[in-house]
Each structure stands twice: as structure tokens, then as C-alpha cells.
């Protein structure tokens with residue numbers, strides 16, 4: 001599905017990002033796997049995935065909020081790739097705090113990591129895609145950006161901004177052959193849920209028709225669909241991957 005395509009994936013060292021690297025490699029993509037910090041374990045894992053799928057995977061390191069590092073990396077990738085066909089903006093942080101307890105600093109941090117970094121990287125990469133008149137950008141948002149939850153002011157607002165900006169980018173970039181979509185995962189088995197109470201997890205599961213947590217690979221499969229030509233007439237959309245849960249209603253552990 002992705003043979004001959006080059007993809008950039010952020011937050012590639014664990015969770016949904018690493019699952020996306022695996023799924024894209026299985027489909028033949030050449031991958032620039034972006035992580036914040038160099039790690040031998042990460043590079044070993046990438047070599048394993050690359051070898052078993054006979055594709056090229058190159059690790060690159062930068063903090064998504066550091067504009068100079070992002071710019072330098074994009075320049076380097078641009079010089080060393082014949083095209084940049086796919087961008088998956090996946091890196092993100094979660095935070096939970098009631099509105100009355102949330103500092104502007106926290107909101108700013110959520111916005112910088114989850115939203116502004118996606119904007120900046122998409123802007124730089126879309127210039128390559130505009131020249132090629134081809135590209136697919138997939139932004140990882142969240143159901144938290146679709147329905148308000150108690151404690152979700154910083155994280156939810158940043159993800160709502162992702163969903164909204166995805167739609168605007170799709171409007172402006174469509175005439176260049178660039179599609180822009182988002183995915184909104186719900187309750188997915190990653191480190192993001194470490195340390196959350198059993199009660200919260202049980203509450204979410206009780207509201208989920210499929211009755212279980214989603215896997216990173218299930219999110220990666222939706223990202224693959226949007227990144228590939230299988231979705232060639234789909235743009236400006238947000239695919240929800242939450243087992244059918246109707247979000248909202250509040251996570252009472254915080255109150």
C-alpha cells in the first residue's frame with residue numbers, strides 16, 4: 001500500500017507512533033522515525049522492523065517544540081529523500097486538571113506540544129508536497145477534543161484545535177493534491193494511561209460498546225488508511241477510533 005512512498009512519523013519511539021512505524025513498514029514505506037531523544041533500544045527496534053520488511057527506516061531526533069531543530073531536520077530530510085509523501089503528526093502529551101486548577105502555563109504547554117508543533121511541521125512539509133502536487137497529512141487528535149470532559153481544559157482544547165486546523169488545512173491544500181485528515185483515538189493501551197485509577201478505566205470500559213481498550217495497532221491501521229491512496233478521495237475528515245464510546249460525562253477521580 002505504501003511502496004515507493006516516504007513517510008515522516010513523529011513520536012515514533014513508543015505507543016501509537018511506534019505501531020504506525022511497524023504498520024507503514026509492513027506496507028513498504030521508507031520512514032523517517034522521529035523521536036525526542038536518541039536511544040539504542042529504539043534504534044535496535046527500528047533495525048529489526050526495517051530488516052524484517054526490507055524497507056529503510058532512519059531515526060531522527062528533535063523536540064517537536066524546538067523550531068530551529070525542526071527546521072534543520074526537515075531540510076536534511078528534504079535533501080535526502082526524493083519525495084516526502086506522508087506526514088503523521090503523532091507526538092503529544094496528555095494532562096488532566098480541573099479548569100480552576102489549570103495554569104495558563106499548562107495550557108500553553110499543551111498547545112505548544114499538541115497543536116503548534118503540528119502546525120509548524122505541517123507548514124514546512126506541505127511546501128515539499130505543494131511542489132510535488134501530492135501528499136497526505138494525518139494529525140493525531142483525540143476524542144478529548146470532540147466532547148468536553150471534566151479535567152480536559154488544556155488537553156481537550158489543544159486537540160480541538162488540531163481537529164479544527166485539520167479541516168482548514170484540507171480546504172487550503174486540496175488544490176495542491178494534498179489531503180489532510182485527523183484521527184481521534186479514545187482509550188488506547190499506551191503509556192499515556194499509566195497511573196490512571198482503576199475506577200476511571202472501568203468507567204470508560206462500561207461506556208464502550210466494544211467493551212475493551214483499543215490497541216496502538218488499531219489506531220495505526222486507521223492512520224495507514226488515511227495516509228495511503230486507499231483514501232484518495234477523503235480529506236478534511238476525522239476518524240474516531242474509540243470502540244463506539246460516547247465521550248463526555250467527566251472523570252470523577254479529579255473532583
Ligand SMILES: NC(=O)c1ccc[n+]([C@@H]2O[C@H](COP(=O)([O-])OP(=O)(O)OC[C@H]3O[C@@H](n4cnc5c(N)ncnc54)[C@H](OP(=O)(O)O)[C@@H]3O)[C@@H](O)[C@H]2O)c1
Nearest residue numbers: 011015016036063064090091092142185187188190191192
Ligand atoms: N493513548 C490514548 O488513549 C490516546 C487517546 C487519544 C489521543 N492520543 C494521542 O495519540 C498520540 C500518541 O500518544 P500515545 O498514546 O502513543 O502516547 P505515548 O506512548 O505517551 O507517546 C507519546 C509520544 O510523543 C512523544 N513526545 C511528547 N512530547 C514530545 C516533544 N516535545 N517532542 C518530541 N516528541 C514528543 C513522546 O516522546 P518521549 O518518549 O520522548 O516522551 C512519545 O514518543 C498523542 O498525540 C496522544 O495525544 C492517545
